[in-house]
Structures are given as structure tokens and as C-alpha cells.
Amino acid sequence: MRLVLTSDTHVPVRARELPGELLRRIERADVVIHAGDWVDTATLDLLEARARRLVAVYGNNDGPALRGRLPEVARAELGGLRFGVVHETGPAQGRERRCAERFPDLDVLVFGHSHIPWDTTAEGGLRLLNPGSPTDRRRQPNCTYMTAVAARGQLTEVGLHRLPPRRP
Secondary structure (H helix, E strand, C coil), X not given: CEEEEECCCCCCCCCCCCCHHHHHHHHHCCEEEECCCCCCHHHHHHHHHHCCCXXXXXXXXXXXXXXXXXXXXXEEEECCEEEEEXXXXXXXXXXXXXHHHHCCXXXXXXXXXXXXXXXXXXXXXXXXXECCCCCCCCCCCCEEEEEEEEECCEEEEEEEEEECCCCC
16 A cells, blocks of 8 residues: 655645645555645545545644544554554654554544654654655754555564755
8 A cells, every 4th residue: 555645735825836746656646544634624625536546634833624624643553554644643752652642542643733844653664754845844954745665564674755945
């Protein structure tokens, strides 16, 4: 099962549209995971139309229209793994422990908010993934998203994809 992980798209505030590379990956993926901060419902509509399956949550910048359509926390079994998706996990310091305590029944937690890519494993085995942002690099050298493969209870081929700078 091919996965695309993204978060913090912030369209149209940080970019007018999603990068073409990300949209092409979305169309080829079996499942797209979005960890919140969409900002507009048009981007949600776009991903719902293009993704075979979408697992998504709202973020702190998402208003009532998005909160009415998306949960704060989403869960899905994908490729024999128990996934969770949430926007915020708090400060980096102590993140693994906090998340392992909050989500003891998960194998993988996808989160966003910081726009900073993250890939660690908590004591006990919970894998934490933050794909960064495909539209707002903040203090990072590039905008990013992630891909992975979930199959037979294993998460493999986890890759961070750096997007080229946008043209003005």
C-alpha cells in the first residue's frame, strides 16, 4: 500500500495551489494522509476527488467549515499497521513519550503543525512522522512531503521529498 503523507498545506495563504509533484504522487497513491492546516475547503475537495482514500484531520488554522468535515484525530488500519493522525503534538522535547502515552494502541502517528520534518520511534515502538509542509518551509531549506509503503505489518520505504523552490 503506497502512502503519501502531507500536512500544513495552507492554501491559498502560503501558496496559491499545491505543487504539481505532490498532486501527481497523490494520484498514484493508495492512501493520502493529511495532518491538518488546510485553511480552505477547496484543497480538501481537491484531495477527496484525486485520492483513492484520504485519512485526514483539521488543524489549528482550520475554521468551522473544515472542522465540520474532519475529525481532530483520525485512525485507520493500513497494510496491517494501526495509524493515527493528529495535527499538534506539543513541543519537540518529550514528544515521543507524550505521544506513546496518548496513543498506546498505534503503530504509526502522523502529525503536523511545526512544518519541520520528523521521523523518530518512541520507546515501545510508536513511529512518529511529520512530513513538513509542501507550501511553507518556515525555517527549513525546502518545502517537503513524505511517502511510505505499508504492507504485512511493516512500514518501509519512508522517504522525505524536498520540493524545488516555487517560482514567483
